[in-house]
Amino acid sequence: MKSGDKRSDCPISSSLDIFGDRWSLLIVRDLMVYKTRTYGDFTKSAERIATNILAKRLQVLEDNGIIIKLPYPDNKVKGLYKLSPKGVDLIPALVEIALWGEKYVSNPNEGSPFLKEVKKNKTKFLKNIMDQLSADDAATSD
C-alpha cells in the first residue's frame, strides 16, 4: 500500500498494490457515477466509510494520480474530487467487476439503471461515460 513497494512487476500485482483494498474502487465508483464529490459526500455513500480511512485512501489515490483535488468554487473549506484521465481509465475494470457482482453476488431484484445500460451495449456505455468524464477534465483545466 505504501508508494514504492511493488511486490512484483506483474501489472495486476502492481495495480492491486495501489487499489487492492475494500475501499479504493468504491471511491472511484462514486466519482464515476457522480462526476465530482466532496469529502463529506463520500462519507454519505451506502458503505459508510470511516473518515480516517477515507482521508488515507483519497491521499493514496491522489498520490498515484488517479484522482484530482480541486478547490470548490467560492469556498475555501470544501474541496472537489474528480477522476483524472488515469482514473477514468479504471472504469472498464470497474464495469467488469460490477457485471460479475451483479451476476453472482447481488440482490436479483435491484439491477441499477447503470448496469442495464451496460448490458444493452457495453462499448457504447463505456465510450459515453468515459468521454463525458474526460470532457469535464478539459473543461476544468482551463
Next chain:
Amino acid sequence: MKSGDKRSDCPISSSLDIFGDRWSLLIVRDLMVYKTRTYGDFTKSAERIATNILAKRLQVLEDNGIIIKLPYPDNKVKGLYKLSPKGVDLIPALVEIALWGEKYVSNPNEGSPFLKEVKKNKTKFLKNIMDQLSADDAATSD
C-alpha cells in the same frame, strides 16, 4: 471479508467484500495462466504470499465458489486448485486490471505475451481462454 457481511447491495461493493484485498485476484491470475495449481505452486509465484494468508484466501475463494479443490491424481497429499465457472467469469475484470496496470504502473519493456494477445484482439483472447478453462471444467466433472 467474513462471509455474510455485505456493506451494501452495490455489486461492486459486494464483489470487493469477497476479493477486495491484495492477494485474492493474484490467486485467480495464477489459475488463469496455469489452469491448475497446487498449494506449493502458489507459494512460488513472484509475489511470495505467506502460507497462512494463502490458506485463508484459498478457503474464502473456495467458500465463495470461485475456485475448486480437486484431489491430485495418484497422490493423497497434494490437492489441485482450479477456477470454477464463477471464477472463470472473473477473467474479464482481471484482464481490464492488467491492461490498466500495464498502461500506468508497469515496467514498459516487459509486456507479457498474454497482454500482447489481449491488445491484438481482446474479444478473441477472452473467448479462447475462457472456453479453454471451461473445457477443463467439463473434462474434470465426469
Next chain:
DNA sequence: AATATCTACTTGCATTTTGCAAGTAAAAAG
C-alpha cells in the same frame, strides 16, 4: 522396514491496517 523428505497446512507473535468515536481548526452562515 526405517528414515528422510515432501506437501499442505497451522501456530505464535510482531507489525500494520481497519474501524469506531471523539476531537479540532478554519471557514462560512446566521
Next chain:
DNA sequence: CTTTTTACTTGCAAAATGCAAGTAGATATT
C-alpha cells in the same frame, strides 16, 4: 459574535498481514 459546516486528525481496540517455525501424514529413498 456565535453557531454550524467542512475537512480532516487522534486515540484506541480489533482485525488482518507477515514472518518464522512447527506439525502431521503421505511419499520417496536406502
